Amino acid sequence: MEKREVKERIAKLKTEINHHRYLYHVLDKPEISDSAWDSLKHELAELEGKFSEFITPDSPTQRVGGQPLPSFNKVGHKVPMLSLEDVFNAEEFEDWLARISKIAPQNKLSFFGELKIDGFAVSLVYQKGVLSTGSTRGDGRVGEDVTENLKTIEAIPLSLRQPQTSEIKSIGLDPAKVGKIVDLGELEVRGEVFMTKAAFEKINQEQKRMGLAEYANPRNTAAGSIRQLDPAVAAKRNLSFLAYDLVTDLGQTDHAQEHLVLGWLGFKTDKYAQELKDKKSVSDFWDKIKEKRNKLAWEIDGLVISVNKNKIYTQLGVAGKAPRGAVAFKFPGQESTTCVKDIIIQVGRTGVLTPVAALEPVDIGGATVTRATLHNEDEIKRLDVRAGDTVIVQRAGDVIPDVVKVLINLRPKNSRLFVFPKNCPVCGGEVKRSAGEAAYKCINKKCPARHREGLYHFVSKKGFNIVGLGSEIVDKLVDNGLVKNPADFFKLEPKNLLELEGFAEISANKLVESVKKSKKVSLARFIYALGIIHIGEETANLLAMYFGNLKGLMSAGEDELQKVPGIGDKAAQSIKIWFENKDNKRLIAELLSCQIIIQSPPKISKKLAGKTFVLTGTLESLSRDDAKEKIRLMGGDVSSSVSKETDYVVAGENPGSKLGKAQSLGVKIISEKEFLRMAE
Ligand SMILES: [Zn+2]
Structure with missing residues (x-):
């Protein structure tokens, strides 16, 4: 390659890598696999290695380039980084409203609500569109320069995206002014660095594996990672970032606009954040997020509620170290x-x-x-x-x-x-205690505790789901010798129960009726109910789908079990051992003699067997994951990139570069509707 060509190739690679980074880390919609992405980065690094004159500070290779620092430099904040006042309940929120109402009449107030992530606030300054300084809050006026560490976070763009003119116009801003600041001026963004619960768990597992102390919580771990002098440490921590403040004046008039603009500039923002028109909407939003709290991918400890209009927000001013125009509305302590x-x-x-x-x-x-x-x-x-x-x-x-x-x-x-x-x-x-395991186990197979827990498990909701048969009644049945193994549940008669304390005719009949009803059971529930070690609800489902009937599962060898998608070595071994055990064989025979009807999972057509699909763009009626699952269940394959081996490209709205590739290779392109017809 000539030098000119190298330069061009480097520029193209940078754009492409950045595009896929954005899809993956900001939009959560990757179009190519991690390994494909890595291979692009590898090519870029090699070219830059040979032609170092073409390396720019915003090159994707520069994320983990920095050397360990002797200490952090100080950075002054042009606009102070304030902290927020906390309110802990509706009453305190009302007090806050009453205080600000003195300055701004309540009927003119609307709010903006967003998640209060339990993370670490940072400021990012971009010069001419390229990240120049990232700093911590510090005392609010002066923080520490942690640019090298922040650069390792893929969700932070090293260079800004230029918003589209139509976007800017849609909220009444001046495209020329915005474009000029983004391209040539200085722009400051603030947000939260944090660690997802999954990343935190992973890092602790790694610590454990190496025999090191585990970290206490994601927040401290994220903060500690950013304050490491060696950027290589931060790079390993898999940190994330959400932007919530646009400090630079681009003409925005409210906080909701800031969130929009931040998204257009290439930042990941809180997808739950929204304008709240009054007090009632704030309270509804608080309830809704509190419900969702534990299901979120990262930890939050409340909401940030701000006065939406920037003009009023500024008018309200600052009290002490906190702005009057916003509060942290905390969730109850856990x-x-x-x-x-x-x-x-x-x-x-x-x-x-x-x-x-x-x-x-x-x-x-x-x-x-x-x-x-x-x-x-x-x-x-x-x-x-x-x-x-x-x-x-x-x-x-x-x-x-x-x-x-x-x-x-x-x-x-x-x-x-x-x-x-x-x-x-x-x-x-x-x-x-087996090697590598944390738990001690009672190895007595006849241990009454193990046995009893096994019976609870058998009748539980996810197992046979025998309504009205809780652990207390199971205890009574066992203690009175009426139930020794799971099959005995199905042999109970009302007259047996009447002998027990607390049972009358109606309740005895009711329970026996309920046991009868549970005789019709899906194969997945049946497998789960057996209580085989390492076989939970999900694995039981996978086994049921794969084998379709109990016979197939019982006669499967370890090799075949390992072929079942999602079944690991441990589970396969455990199933094999369970079904080989004499007592268990007897139990299965006994259960079947009680007229238990095991329902096979519905047959799924293998219509798409042998066909390879590539998905691009947004589908209307299916999420991408649903579409993938549908294809796989029907025997097809899904690939992330188009090649000669691709049979169909399913194109949704705003398809990506894959569409052009498909056209050039002559691969058949079908619409979502056509795909759904195929997969009927
Ligand atoms: Zn025991």
């Missing part, structure tokens, strides 16, 4: 302190011993908590939790609360170190 009454060991259906803290009842976020899981022996050692300790308990959503920290200073003098039992607390049998 942590509280309480006392550990005792540490109990529970034995589960797979024999796992789980230590549980019995707590002095405490209200956390509106629910009474009496127990918290201590996970395993290592966790007890890490926390050094003892009976009598005062602890911080955390509750997040539907999961079992856990103990975050022991307040050592409040520990009673006579407290004793907790010693993990050497024997099963239920059967007295031997407990074992």
Whole structure:
């Protein structure tokens, strides 16, 4: 290649890499695979290696180029980075409204609501469209220059996108002015650096694997990563970024416009953020997000509610270090302190011993908590939790609360170190901890605790779903010798139940009726109910889909089991062992003799078998994932790039470059409608 050609190729590669970065990290809509993207970056790095004169600061290769720094330089903020005042409930929110109403009449106020991410605020300054300085908040006036670390975050653009004229005009701004500032001037954006829950979990798993201490929470880990002198560390942390403030005046008049412009400039913004026209909408929005809170990909601790109109916001001014025009409207705390009454060991259906803290009842976020899981022996050692300790308990959503920290200073003098039992607390049998596993297991297959938990599991909602058969009734049935194994449930008669305390004719008939009803069961539920180790709801579903009937599953060898998509070595082995066991074989025969009807999953046509599809653009009636699943279920393949091997390109709205490629290769292009007809 001639030098001129190299320069051109480098420019094209940069644009292409940046385009796919934007699709993946900002829009969450990747069009090519990670490895394809990496290979583009590799080519660019090689060319730049040979022709270093063509390297620019906004080149994708410059994200992780910086050397470790001796210390951070100070950066002054032209506009102070303020913090927000917190309000903790509706009453305090009302107080805030009343205060600002004195300056701005309430009937003229509208608000803007967005998620308050539990992260780390930073400022990004772009000169002539290229990222020049990224800094921390510091004391609000002076922060630290952490540009090299921020550059490692793929969601932060190294160069700005130029908004389209039509976009700018649609909100009444002047395209010429905006274009000039983006291209030639200075532009400042603020936002939050954070770590997703998934990234945090992954990094902790890695720490654990290496025998290192785990990190406490995503927020501190994100903040710590940004304040590392070596950018290589930050690069490994998989941090993310959401923009929420456009500091530079582009003519915007309200905060909602800022969010739009930030998106057009190439930033990822909060997709839940919205204008809220009055107090009622704020409260509805708060309720809605609080519900969603635990399902979000990252941690939030409330909402930021701002006065939407910038003019009023500025008029309201600053009180102390916080603007009067916005508040952090927090969600109820998910942590509280309480006392550990005792540490109990529970034995589960797979024999796992789980230590549980019995707590002095405490209200956390509106629910009474009496127990918290201590996970395993290592966790007890890490926390050094003892009976009598005062602890911080955390509750997040539907999961079992856990103990975050022991307040050592409040520990009673006579407290004793907790010693993990050497024997099963239920059967007295031997407990074992396999290499690489955190949990001890009771290895006695006849252990009553294991057995009983297995029965609970069998009748549970996701299993046979026998309505009205909770753990207390199962206990009664077992204690009175009426149920020894799962098949016995189906042999119960009302007269047996009448012998038990708490049963009358109506309730006895009702339960037997309910047991009868559950005899018709889907194959997936049947497999799940058996309680095979490593086979949860999802795996049971996959097995049912693949084999279609119980016979097929029972006779499958380990090799075939491993072929089932989503089934790993451990699960395959566990299934094989389970079905080879004599007692289990007998149980299956007994269950089938109780007239249980196992329903096979619906047959799915393999109409698309052998065909390879590529999807491009936005589909109207299906999400991309749904479309992919549909193709795969019907036996077809989905590829991320068009080649001669592609049979069909399904083109939705605003198709990408794949369409041109398909045309040039003569690959058949079909519309969404045509695709749906094919897949009927
Ligand atoms: Zn036991």
